[in-house]
Amino acid sequence: MSNENVHNMYMLLLDLKYSIDRVFKDIMAKIPPDDLNDVRVRYDPPYDLVDLGNEFLLRIDLPGFSKDDIRIRASDDIIEIRARLRNRENSVKGKYIVRQRMEGDIEKRIKLPAKIRPHEVRAILKHGVLEVYMPKSEVIKEVDIAVE
Numbered sequence: 001m002s003n004e005n006v007h008n009m010y011m012l013l014l015d016l017k018y019s020i021d022r023v024f025k026d027i028m029a030k031i032p033p034d035d036l037n038d039v040r041v042r043y044d045p046p047y048d049l050v051d052l053g054n055e056f057l058l059r060i061d062l063p064g065f066s067k068d069d070i071r072i073r074a075s076d077d078i079i080e081i082r083a084r085l086r087n088r089e090n091s092v093k094g095k096y097i098v099r100q101r102m103e104g105d106i107e108k109r110i111k112l113p114a115k116i117r118p119h120e121v122r123a124i125l126k127h128g129v130l131e132v133y134m135p136k137s138e139v140i141k142e143v144d145i146a147v148e
Helices: 003-029 033-038
Strands: 047-051 055-061 070-074 078-084 105-111 122-126 129-135
Touching (some): 070 122, 070 129, 078 129
Antiparallel strands (some): 047 055, 055 129, 070 078, 078 105, 122 129
């Protein structure tokens, strides 16, 4: 598949996502505010996956989380991020009119485009952004074989 075809397909899917988001917002706008008091907003954090040559870098937005709230599990081609907000202050006694702030658990499972060395993965949380560095497994592209 050519890059142009991939780009066109991506743009179509992105348009579909935006259309679905608009429909969802229209439906949510029709729910009476009193009914929103027990609704929990699930947060699907945005992320970037970058190929740095010898390793992958995953950047994922986790605002409001501390390093103790986050668990990371890595296998040779999958990285899994789990985060739980603990002790979220709920000091507001009124009724919600709009409730968009996230609370609860996050689970993100990302299939990597190549194998990594799970024991060498390192993670840093700074300013609400988790950075996960995943060294790639050595890939031997070609080997000469001697004939005996």
